[in-house]
Amino acid sequence: MLSDGLWRIIRIGLVGLVLAAAAAGLVIGDSWLWAAVEWSPPTHVRFYAPNGFDTLTVMALLVAALVKAALLWLILRAPAPGPLNRRAKALRRLLYLAVAYALLLWLPIALLPNVVDAAFQFVLWTAIDVLYLLVIRWRSSMLRAAAGALFAVELAGMADELLDELDLPELGSGGIVGLGLMLGGVAATVITVVGQWRDGRWSRGTLIAGWSSVGVYALLIPLNLLFEEISSGSPAMPVMMDAVGLVSTVWMAATARELPADDRLADLPPARRRVVRVTVATVVVLPIIAVIHPEQTPHLTYTGWSPGCHDRPSFGDLKPAERGAVFLCLVRSTAGGVPPMFPDSLSDQAILAYGRALCRAKDRDEQEALLKRAGSARSGWGADPWDLVYVCPEVIGATHPELLRSSAETKSAHDAYIAEENARCRDPWPRTKGVVQATANYFLFVDGDPGYLVHDPADEAAEEAAEQAMDKVYDDSAGIGVARSAALIGHVEDVVDLCLTVKALRTAPPRRTAGWDQVNEVPIVSRSGQLTVPEKGEGEVGAGAPMPNLAIAGKGRYRLRVYVRVGDAGEEHLVVVFPGASRKRLELKP
Numbered sequence: 001m002l003s004d005g006l007w008r009i010i011r012i013g014l015v016g017l018v019l020a021a022a023a024a025g026l027v028i029g030d031s032w033l034w035a036a037v038e039w040s041p042p043t044h045v046r047f048y049a050p051n052g053f054d055t056l057t058v059m060a061l062l063v064a065a066l067v068k069a070a071l072l073w074l075i076l077r078a079p080a081p082g083p084l085n086r087r088a089k090a091l092r093r094l095l096y097l098a099v100a101y102a103l104l105l106w107l108p109i110a111l112l113p114n115v116v117d118a119a120f121q122f123v124l125w126t127a128i129d130v131l132y133l134l135v136i137r138w139r140s141s142m143l144r145a146a147a148g149a150l151f152a153v154e155l156a157g158m159a160d161e162l163l164d165e166l167d168l169p170e171l172g173s174g175g176i177v178g179l180g181l182m183l184g185g186v187a188a189t190v191i192t193v194v195g196q197w198r199d200g201r202w203s204r205g206t207l208i209a210g211w212s213s214v215g216v217y218a219l220l221i222p223l224n225l226l227f228e229e230i231s232s233g234s235p236a237m238p239v240m241m242d243a244v245g246l247v248s249t250v251w252m253a254a255t256a257r258e259l260p261a262d263d264r265l266a267d268l269p270p271a272r273r274r275v276v277r278v279t280v281a282t283v284v285v286l287p288i289i290a291v292i293h294p295e296q297t298p299h300l301t302y303t304g305w306s307p308g309c310h311d312r313p314s315f316g317d318l319k320p321a322e323r324g325a326v327f328l329c330l331v332r333s334t335a336g337g338v339p340p341m342f343p344d345s346l347s348d349q350a351i352l353a354y355g356r357a358l359c360r361a362k363d364r365d366e367q368e369a370l371l372k373r374a375g376s377a378r379s380g381w382g383a384d385p386w387d388l389v390y391v392c393p394e395v396i397g398a399t400h401p402e403l404l405r406s407s408a409e410t411k412s413a414h415d416a417y418i419a420e421e422n423a424r425c426r427d428p429w430p431r432t433k434g435v436v437q438a439t440a441n442y443f444l445f446v447d448g449d450p451g452y453l454v455h456d457p458a459d460e461a462a463e464e465a466a467e468q469a470m471d472k473v474y475d476d477s478a479g480i481g482v483a484r485s486a487a488l489i490g491h492v493e494d495v496v497d498l499c500l501t502v503k504a505l506r507t508a509p510p511r512r513t514a515g516w517d518q519v520n521e522v523p524i525v526s527r528s529g530q531l532t533v534p535e536k537g538e539g540e541v542g543a544g545a546p547m548p549n550l551a552i553a554g555k556g557r558y559r560l561r562v563y564v565r566v567g568d569a570g571e572e573h574l575v576v577v578f579p580g581a582s583r584k585r586l587e588l589k590p
Contacts, residue, residue, distance in 0.1 A: 007078035014076060015069045022065035026058075037061045037068065038242060040107065053235075060236035064243035071246045074209075075099060075253040082260025091131040095256035098124060102249045115165040122158040129155065132192060135259070137199040147191045153184025186217045189248075196255070206254040213248035216241075315389050316406025324352055327390040331355070339377035341387075346374060352391060358383045359392035418536070418544045425499035428563070428574050429512075434503030435552045440545035442500040442573075443536055444491065450474070452500065452543075454550070454560060454575060456485035458528035478520040478587060480562060485525050489562055491571055492517070498571040500543060502533060504550040505578040508559065511588050516574075518564040519589035523582060526551040526558060531577060550577040557581050561588070 018036070025033025030053045031042035038061075053061070084092065101109070101124070109117050129151035138144040193210035196202040219241075313326060328348055331341035342351045354374050361367040364382045371379035389396040389403045397404045405413065421441040442452050450473050453466060465486035472488075473481030479490035491498055513519045524531065531551040536542030551558065559580035565572050 007076070011073055011076040015073050018069045018072060019065060022062065025061075033058070033061055037065045038239065039103070057236045057239065060239045064239050067243040068246055071243075071250050072103075074250045075103075075246075077253070077257055079257045080260050084260055087131055087135050088259045091128065091135050092256045092259050094124065094128050094131065095252050098128065099249055099253045099256070102246075102252075113165075115162070118158070118162040118165045122155065122162050125158060126155055129188070132195070136192070136195040137201075138195050139198050143191070143195065143198070147188070147195060150184060150188040150191050154188040157185055186214060189214050189217065201260075202255065202258050206251065206258055209247060209251035209254055213251045216244050216247055219244075312386075314407040314410060315393060315404050316409055318390075323390040323393075324348075327352065327355055327387065330387050330390070341371070341376055341378065341381075341383070343375045343377070350374075355383075355388060355391035359388050359395040421497065422544045424569065425501070425572075427501050428572065429501070429503065432503065432505075432509060434505055434576075436548035436550065437501070437503040438543075438545060438547055439499070439501040440543045440547070441497050442533075442543050443497050443541055444495065445541055449491075449541065451479070451488050451490035452533060454487045454489065454502075454524065454531060454533055454577070456526045456528055456530050456551070457532065457534075458530050459485040460527075462486065478518065478562075478585075478590075480520055480522055482522045482524065482585075485527055485531075487522060487524050487560055489573065489575070491573075492564055493566050493571050495571050498573055499569070500533070500573045500575065502547060502550060502575045502577070504548065504552045505576060506552065508578050508580065509561075509576060513563075513589040516563045516565045516589060519561065519587075521559055521561040521586040521588060523580070523584070524558050524560045524577075526555055529554040531558065533575075550575075552577075553579045557583075 021036030022033065025036045033053070034040070035042045079092070097105075101121075106117075109120060132151070133144060133148055136147075138147065189210065193207060193214065196210065197207055312330070315323070318326060328351060331351060332344070334340055342354065346354070351374075354370060357370055358367050361370060367382040368379050371381075371383070385396045385400050386403055389400070393404055402410075402413070418441075421443075422439075425439050425441050427437070427439045444452075450470055453469070455462060455466060455469075459465065462485065465483045466488070468483035469481040469486040469488040471481065472483060473479060473490050475481075476490075479492070481488040481490075511519065529551055530549050532549055533547040534542045535547055536544055557580060558577050559582065561576040561578075563574035563576075
């Protein structure tokens with residue numbers, strides 16, 4: 001342990017440094033003054049005072065510098081000598097770690113993800129609270145039990161913050177629960193000071209620091225939660241509250257410093273014991289009462305911003321207990337700027353009841369009337385079956401059985417549909433085998449699609465070429481827009497899909513125009529050694545089967561011949577690609 005003389009030198013040096021830095025800040029500028037007094041990065045100034053400090057803020061910073069210097073002088077007092085058992089040693093070290101966090105460690109930890117900070121504080125104060133219960137001589141089993149209950153409430157507040165950072169469901173929702181957890185933390189401080197007083201080893205100054213920290217909390221709660229004065233307006237108020245808040249750090253340091261003292265108080269008389277018990281019971285019960293919601297308060301378990309509400313899970317993938325939560329997420333969602341189906345003033349149970357009533361509605365007008373009664377901001381939209389299926393699957397499933405599927409069943413049905421559509425397409429040139437070839441159904445946009453691309457997807461200018469090809473397809477009599485490495489081939493009929501066969505040959509094939517309505521040949525370039533047709537994959541547009549690389553000769557120029565016909569089976573296209581340097585467009589059969 002350091003000698004008293006060395007401790008005094010350290011105290012004088014650090015406190016003098018704080019005062020000197022504050023004085024220098026008056027000369028150097030606002031950023032330096034802020035860093036010197038608030039012990040935080042100068043860049044934070046832009047958040048609190050983007051236009052610079054006014055006179056009130058400068059005065060507040062100077063006063064705060066004096067206050068913090070005085071409190072730092074108390075914090076840096078040397079630990080009291082004396083024997084300590086293992087628990088007391090551990091408590092002292094953890095309290096000094098909490099002091100170091102309050103003064104300095106918060107800054108490097110703030111550079112890490114928020115969840116690290118929340119987890120660190122939760123673990124630290126869990127250990128401190130447990131050791132408080134073991135080290136402090138409470139001299140009353142009831143007082144120790146009350147302390148344990150209040151410590152649990154305090155830790156519940158920290159756990160709530162940790163769950164929030166982990167995007168997990170929190171312990172409670174709404175300001176009442178948050179206020180209750182905060183009051184529980186204040187009550188935990190109160191009962192700790194009471195325990196220190198009954199223990200007898202802590203000095204009157206330490207107890208005063210403890211009660212002062214309670215007073216600071218009592219001042220912060222109404223200012224921060226009710227009036228919101230700290231986070232708005234001039235930064236003078238948060239500067240002063242930050243300085244005064246250092247009192248709690250003084251108390252923690254004093255608690256750690258005086259742990260070795262071994263003075264004991266005499267037993268209290270019976271009358272005073274009863275007063276203590278009533279006080280303890282009141283302190284324990286009041287925060288719990290504050291956490292309890294009034295019965296008419298809407299209970300909002302899930303909102304549109306809750307974890308897991310960003311995706312729409314398949315009905316068949318959910319357990320029965322999870323379906324209502326998904327419905328609540330969907331109808332409270334504001335994604336895309338759309339107003340929610342139900343207002344936040346309705347509780348979960350009320351919304352679920354309205355959902356079941358919407359399922360029983362005979363028509364859209366009855367749904368609109370129900371939504372108006374519920375106060376919906378979009379009552380005229382009605383309710384869609386893919387939302388209602390989560391609350392009344394027996395009703396929706398009767399008319400929309402596909403909505404009851406799991407994601408695996410949906411994928412299986414989708415794959416079966418694609419395979420069925422591909423199976424109806426046949427190779428129109430079965431005797432002419434290409435080096436590579438494929439036949440599949442090509443799916444177009446239902447609302448209209450100019451056609452399909454044959455392009456070089458690895459070309460650096462692929463997007464630009466595709467856009468130019470699309471612009472040209474409307475002006476081309478053959479319905480083929482060509483732009484360097486992209487060719488957009490339009491469809492003849494107003495269809496949503498067509499049968500497409502692609503073949504790559506080493507040389508130009510015979511023309512074979514018989515049986516086709518149109519045959520055209522255009523140039524195309526492969527700059528990366530690729531030419532292909534987009535696949536459908538998980539999207540709505542594209543070929544229903546993998547398409548090969550048609551640039552069989554690598555990089556270079558190719559000819560692209562397109563055969564088109566419309567028959568009883570629908571529209572059919574044959575695309576033949578082969579090497580060729582010609583840049584001419586040929587109408588082999590107009």
